[in-house]
Amino acid sequence: MNAWEKNIRNVKPYVPGEQPADKSVIKLNTNENPYPPAPGVSRVLNNMDTDSLRLYPDPTIGLLVDEIANFYNVKSDEVFVGVGSDDVLAIAFLTFFNSDKKVLFPDITYSFYPVWCDLYRIPYETQALDEDFKIVKEDYYKDNGGIVIANPNAPTSIYEEIEVIEDIVKHNPDSVVIIDEAYIDFAGESALSLTSKYDNLLVVQTFSKSRSMAGMRIGYAMGNPKLIKALNDVKYSFNSYTMNQTAILAGVEAVKDKDYFEMVIQKILNTRKKAESSFRKLGFSFPKSGTNFFFVSHEYIPAKDLYGLLKENDIYVRYFDLPRINNYLRITIGSDEQMKVLFDFIEKYISKIQF
Ligand code: PMP
Numbered sequence: 001m002n003a004w005e006k007n008i009r010n011v012k013p014y015v016p017g018e019q020p021a022d023k024s025v026i027k028l029n030t031n032e033n034p035y036p037p038a039p040g041v042s043r044v045l046n047n048m049d050t051d052s053l054r055l056y057p058d059p060t061i062g063l064l065v066d067e068i069a070n071f072y073n074v075k076s077d078e079v080f081v082g083v084g085s086d087d088v089l090a091i092a093f094l095t096f097f098n099s100d101k102k103v104l105f106p107d108i109t110y111s112f113y114p115v116w117c118d119l120y121r122i123p124y125e126t127q128a129l130d131e132d133f134k135i136v137k138e139d140y141y142k143d144n145g146g147i148v149i150a151n152p153n154a155p156t157s158i159y160e161e162i163e164v165i166e167d168i169v170k171h172n173p174d175s176v177v178i179i180d181e182a183y184i185d186f187a188g189e190s191a192l193s194l195t196s197k198y199d200n201l202l203v204v205q206t207f208s209k210s211r212s213m214a215g216m217r218i219g220y221a222m223g224n225p226k227l228i229k230a231l232n233d234v235k236y237s238f239n240s241y242t243m244n245q246t247a248i249l250a251g252v253e254a255v256k257d258k259d260y261f262e263m264v265i266q267k268i269l270n271t272r273k274k275a276e277s278s279f280r281k282l283g284f285s286f287p288k289s290g291t292n293f294f295f296v297s298h299e300y301i302p303a304k305d306l307y308g309l310l311k312e313n314d315i316y317v318r319y320f321d322l323p324r325i326n327n328y329l330r331i332t333i334g335s336d337e338q339m340k341v342l343f344d345f346i347e348k349y350i351s352k353i354q355f
Pocket of ligand 1: 083084086180206219
């Protein structure tokens with residue numbers, strides 16, 4: 001090994017779900033929204049003044065920050081915007097998890113958390129979810145360097161009631177608690193309502209799921225102005241112009257259209273309700289989903305086999321070969337038509353292996 005190679009930062013990266021080039025694939029592997037973004041988004045993109053691209057975008061992302069603040073009825077200095085919630089979370093880890101104490105998060109959760117910890121050399125300790133994949137809140141009562149909890153959790157799809165979240169925040173006044181709410185619009189009450197009461201609470205959300213804009217890369221955090229200023233200070237120490245001009249304008253249009261946003265969520269919730277009984281009829285068990293995906297395990301078909309079989313037949317779902325969850329599949333809720341293809345395929349397969 002060359003001397004310079006010894007100096008390379010050695011990290012084991014997060015592995016995102018596949019993005020196949022073939023558009024005919026039934027893509028239920030990365031929790032994207034099957035419906036297009038709000039109509040205003042295509043309007044603004046079609047009428048984009050490309051001359052404006054000569055200039056750097058507004059480093060404060062003011063237009064989009066103001067629109068998000070308006071939507072959630074908070075002040076603009078309580079909102080931070082980044083390039084997807086991955087970017088927001090990465091900056092938040094760098095900003096707030098800066099002590100020698102261990103950061104705490106569940107053993108089964110978004111698998112990017114340990115990657116950021118390793119990248120930044122943040123010590124961490126995972127806390128086991130119980131046998132139903134629920135959070136044991138008492139595990140978060142100990143001394144720590146910060147806490148991050150996805151609610152609803154991924155890949156389990158479980159939403160913890162706001163009281164559980166508040167209890168954890170209340171027990172941790174000395175560290176920043178990040179609640180990653182990527183899927184909250186499909187679940188229940190957001191922890192945003194607690195941010196006025198707890199100045200150490202940061203709520204992170206995304207345009208990638210409920211607002212159908214995974215490809216545009218927009219995420220945001222909301223919390224006390226002191227937390228938001230700290231995030232901006234770190235952002236400006238790293239890259240002033242994180243959000244491109246096109247994303248800022250498209251994002252504004254997506255937030256403005258509340259009716260469309262609610263209509264799309266309702267469509268997915270309707271499909272979720274129907275899919276629950278279809279999965280059950282086919283012999284799957286799963287926690288109650290508070291998200292736009294299911295976390296399913298079949299009574300006799302091993303998850304890994306079903307994953308491979310579905311893939312061979314152009315139906316992509318997500319499989320994690322990890323302890324405790326290696327007999328589960330995470331399946332995104334697509335359109336009714338996509339779900340029918342999935343269920344018809346599994347039904348046919350089951351009827352074949354039974355004879
Ligand atoms: N948090 C959780 C729990 C997620 O599942 C995802 C999606 N992979 C993200 C954050 C990041 O989403 P995005 O960067 O697209 O906002």
